[in-house]
Amino acid sequence: MRPFEHVDATSVSDAIALLKAExxxxxxxxxxxxxxxxxxxxxxxxxxxxxKTIDGLDRIEADxxxxxxxxxxxxxxxLAEDARxxxxxxxxxxxxxxxxxxxxxxxxxxxxxxxQRPRCWYYRGTFDCFLKGGNSCLAVGGRSRDSGIFGxxxxxxxxxxxxxxxxxxxxxxxxxENAKRRREVPLExxxxxxxxxxxxxxxxxxxxxxxxxxxxxxxxxxxxxYLKAMERKTWxxxxxxxxxxxxxxxxxxTDVRIILGGVAPVPWRASAAEDVLRGKVPTGELIERVAAxxxxxxxxxxxxxxxxxxxKALVKRGLAMLVxxxxx
Amino acid sequence: MSRSIPSVRALAVRKRGPGKxxxxxxxxxxxxxxxxxxxxxxxxxxxxDLGLTGAKKVCDRGHCGACTVLVDGIPIYxxxxxxxxxxxxxxxxxxxxxxxxxxxxxQKAFIEHxxxxxxxxxxxxxxxxxxxxDRNPHPSADEIRSxxxxxxxxxxxxxxxxxxxQAVSEAHAKG
Numbered sequence: 081m082r083p084f085e086h087v088d089a090t091s092v093s094d095a096i097a098l099l100k101a102e103x104x105x106x107x108x109x110x111x112x113x114x115x116x117x118x119x120x121x122x123x124x125x126x127x128x129x130x131x132k133t134i135d136g137l138d139r140i141e142a143d144x145x146x147x148x149x150x151x152x153x154x155x156x157x158x159l160a161e162d163a164r165x166x167x168x169x170x171x172x173x174x175x176x177x178x179x180x181x182x183x184x185x186x187x188x189x190x191x192x193x194x195x196q197r198p199r200c201w202y203y204r205g206t207f208d209c210f211l212k213g214g215n216s217c218l219a220v221g222g223r224s225r226d227s228g229i230f231g232x233x234x235x236x237x238x239x240x241x242x243x244x245x246x247x248x249x250x251x252x253x254x255x256x257e258n259a260k261r262r263r264e265v266p267l268e269x270x271x272x273x274x275x276x277x278x279x280x281x282x283x284x285x286x287x288x289x290x291x292x293x294x295x296x297x298x299x300x301x302x303x304x305x306y307l308k309a310m311e312r313k314t315w316x317x318x319x320x321x322x323x324x325x326x327x328x329x330x331x332x333x334t335d336v337r338i339i340l341g342g343v344a345p346v347p348w349r350a351s352a353a354e355d356v357l358r359g360k361v362p363t364g365e366l367i368e369r370v371a372a373x374x375x376x377x378x379x380x381x382x383x384x385x386x387x388x389x390x391x392k393a394l395v396k397r398g399l400a401m402l403v404x405x406x407x408x
Numbered sequence: 409m410s411r412s413i414p415s416v417r418a419l420a421v422r423k424r425g426p427g428k429x430x431x432x433x434x435x436x437x438x439x440x441x442x443x444x445x446x447x448x449x450x451x452x453x454x455x456x457d458l459g460l461t462g463a464k465k466v467c468d469r470g471h472c473g474a475c476t477v478l479v480d481g482i483p484i485y486x487x488x489x490x491x492x493x494x495x496x497x498x499x500x501x502x503x504x505x506x507x508x509x510x511x512x513x514x515q516k517a518f519i520e521h522x523x524x525x526x527x528x529x530x531x532x533x534x535x536x537x538x539x540x541x542d543r544n545p546h547p548s549a550d551e552i553r554s555x556x557x558x559x560x561x562x563x564x565x566x567x568x569x570x571x572x573x574q575a576v577s578e579a580h581a582k583g
Contacts, residue, residue: 086424086492087424111490112488128490157482181473182554182557184488186482
């Protein structure tokens with residue numbers, strides 16, 4: 081790890097001013113991904129801006145309209161245990177319960193989780209991969225069992241987050257600040273697939289900071305589920321995951337969001353599958369059709385065809401569990 | 409650089425390093441002053457600067473759990489924590505459990521139930537369990553399993569670790 085200066089920021093405006101003034105500066109919150117990247121030389125900031133010294137950034141509250149407001153440095157553990165979250169946004173608690181390990185959940189923050197870098201073996205290892213300035217993605221034609229099956233532009237690494245698909249299924253957005261303005265970005269347009277002319281993983285600028293995560297109030301009776309396939313039972317990144325939030329009136333589906341994790345450079349919205357279900361009565365036969373549609377457009381590489389089957393199975397099982405009344 | 413941006417010096421922030429700075433840390437109830445660079449992890453400060461080698465350095469990447477210590481009562485991986493960010497916090501390591509009045513009930517149970525082979529993961533396992541028992545003196549088997557889900561044991565002593573922790577839980581239930 082290269083030496084660095086360490087600054088305790090005391091306000092968001094201080095932190096943003098520091099980011100702007102220090103081109104080699106970066107924010108540290110939980111540090112669980114950042115220190116890992118720094119130890120591997122994948123990040124070498126000259127200045128670390130500690131935002132844990134800013135009051136109020138770890139709040140969890142509801143605004144007047146009932147939307148959930150999450151401070152960016154709220155730890156995953158605190159968010160999962162919050163009574164309001166367990167009551168109205170159970171999907172978030174479910175996703176966090178299968179994220180990493182207890183110690184990491186005690187350290188890792190919501191904004192940090194959303195901004196974490198991919199776990200691709202080539203990227204984290206000593207390879208000259210596309211993300212590190214190489215000519216092409218080495219997973220294509222190489223070790224691709226953990227790579228994506230959707231949406232790869234020039235890099236096949238997947239977004240590794242469990243929380244991000246869950247937040248997307250709830251229609252969440254992030255509030256971003258820089259020195260000049262504050263803007264709200266739906267998470268759906270926050271993530272980007274790395275490309276030659278735009279190497280980042282998100283739209284967050286280097287002198288910007290996430291100051292809030294907003295989760296809209298869900299319709300009465302709306303329910304969610306997070307299912308994750310892992311190589312082992314715990315403490316592992318997703319081979320594939322499905323975050324589903326389903327709203328019904330009478331028997332019909334009024335709204336549904338199906339987001340797949342671990343299969344694309346961004347949390348992958350299965351829009352075509354949602355369309356099959358919206359407005360219909362979710363029978364077993366229809367659920368089969370929705371699940372089959374969920375992987376439309378998949379392009380598996382040499383070793384990750386299993387992710388297509390996994391993703392379909394997770395969608396099918398998740399929807400079946402959501403419509404099963406015994407779960408209500 | 410735009411002139412509207414305040415210079416870093418003008419900001420009311422505390423900037424330290426990159427050279428060695430004095431860190432004031434509270435470990436196992438004792439106050440320490442350590443001269444270390446901001447890049448020093450809590451694990452390295454504990455092991456190299458304070459000689460507290462109970463927390464083990466194995467993967468150094470948050471993949472194994474052998475470096476687990478408690479910060480303000482919460483289990484964390486000390487290999488992924490900067491020591492400079494632990495000032496003003498209460499740090500507990502395995503050494504704090506057994507000194508000066510004998511072994512902690514969890515340590516006794518680990519010995520009684522032979523809950524280790526090589527013992528390298530043991531301090532981390534016990535610190536994770538200590539945090540659980542401090543919060544909940546009578547945890548269920550599932551709660552025990554979840555509490556040590558972030559601590560690998562390559563000898564595979566999991567069943568005996570569970571049994572040892574269950575024995576402590578049952579002893580508390582009997583009161």
